[in-house]
Amino acid sequence: MDNHTLVTPTASAVTMPMRLELLDKSNPVFACYLVWMSLLVLKMLCMSLLTARQRIKTKIFSNPEDLRLSKNSEVRFGDDHVERVRRAHRNDLENVLPFLLMSLGYVAAGPHPMVARMVIRIGASARLLHTFVYAIVPVPQPARILAFTTTLLITCFEAIYVLVCCIKYI
C-alpha cells in the first residue's frame, strides 16, 4: 500500500474509516456545515445592508455624524421600517449564532452522517425562510413562528445529542 495515497482526504476517508477527522473538510458532514454556515453568514450581512437601505430611504440615522450621508436627514429612533429590520437582525443574533456554534459542536461529536447533514440543512433553511417572512415580505403568523421553532428545536436536538455523548466529561 502506498502511504501517499493515504494523505489525500478522499483516500483516507474511503480506505480508512477508523481515521476520524471530524473537523476537517474531508468529512462530508463538516463540508456540509461549512456550506450552510457561509450561506447564513452571508444572509446576516445582508441584514446590515437592509438596515442601511432603510435608513437612507427614510433618511433616519442614529448618529449625528451620519447626517452627512444624505440630505434632509435627521437623527431619530423608533421608525417602524428601520426597527422591523433591526428586530429581525437581533433575532438572527439570538438564534443563528447559537445554531452555528452548536452545529459545530454537534459535528465534532461525530453524529450519523446522513442524519447530521439533514439536521444542518433543515435548521439553516428554516432561518433563511424566517428572514424572508420577517424582514422582506411580512407574512401573517404562524409563518414566522414555525420557521423560528424549527431552528430552535434543531439546536436543542444538537445540544442534547452532544450532552448525551460527552456528559461524563462535565
Place this chain on the structure above:
Amino acid sequence: MDNHTLVTPTASAVTMPMRLELLDKSNPVFACYLVWMSLLVLKMLCMSLLTARQRIKTKIFSNPEDLRLSKNSEVRFGDDHVERVRRAHRNDLENVLPFLLMSLGYVAAGPHPMVARMVIRIGASARLLHTFVYAIVPVPQPARILAFTTTLLITCFEAIYVLVCCIKYI
C-alpha cells in the same frame, strides 16, 4: 503495547503527550467544552422562550402580525417585564458568545488539561448563575456583577493565554 489502546482518550492523553488532537472529542478538555457549550446554548434558547412567555402573559408584542397570537393584545415597547428578559438576553449575546468562541480558541491552544477544564466549568457556571439572578429571581447587587465579572475575567485569561502562545504568528 497494543496500538488499539492509543485511540482511547485517557491512554492517548497520559502516555502520549505528543498526540495533539486538540479539537477532537477524544481530548477530554474539548469534550468538557462541548458539554458546557451545550448547556449554555440551551440556556440562551430558554431566554427566547422566557421572552415569548412574558409577551403572551403581558399581551405586548412588537409586530402587528403577532396580534393574532393572543386576544386583546397590543403593539407596545418598553414594558418592564419584557425588557428585563431582553436585557438579560442581550447581555448573553455580548458575553456568552465571545466566551464560547474564546474557549474554543483556548482549547485549540493546548492549555494544561486540569486548568482548562476548571476554567471552562467556572466560566460557564457563572453565566448560568448570572441568568438566574438577572431574569428569573432579581437579586440585589452585587450578585449579578460578581457573576458577570467572573466570566469576563475568565474570557480575558483565555484570550491572554492564547495571545502569549501564538503572538509570533500575528
Place this chain on the structure above:
Amino acid sequence: MDNHTLVTPTASAVTMPMRLELLDKSNPVFACYLVWMSLLVLKMLCMSLLTARQRIKTKIFSNPEDLRLSKNSEVRFGDDHVERVRRAHRNDLENVLPFLLMSLGYVAAGPHPMVARMVIRIGASARLLHTFVYAIVPVPQPARILAFTTTLLITCFEAIYVLVCCIKYI
C-alpha cells in the same frame, strides 16, 4: 507498514507533512486566526466596561437593583453617551461574531496561507479601527463606513471562498 500506526497523529504530523491539520496551532494560518480572535474578543469585552463606565459617570442605569452602585443615580433609557457605546457594541455583535465564525470556516477550507493571513489581519484591524472611530473618538464619516465595509467585504470573500470549495456537499 502497519495500518494501526496510522491512527497516531504524531506519526502523520511528523513523517507526513502533506497531511495538513488545518484546525491545529501547528498551522500558521490557524495560529494567526487565534491571535486576532483573542484581540477582537478582548476588544468586545472592553465595550462592556466602556458601557459600565458611561453608566457610572452619567449615573444612569437600566435596572432598579443597580441603583445601589452609585449615589443619586436613576433608571433611565436613551441617554446619548450610553447609547452610543451600546450601538457600537451591538454593531460588534452583528459583525465581529460572524467574521470570527466565518474566518474559522475559511481557515478550515484550506486557503492559500499568505492570502488567508492577510485577509484575517485586515478584517480584524478594520474592526479595531471601527470601534475607535465610533465609540472612543467620534470621527466624521466616511471613516466609520470605510472600516465597517472592509470587514463586511472580507467576510463575504471568505464565505464565497468556502462556498466555491464545498458547494457540492450542500
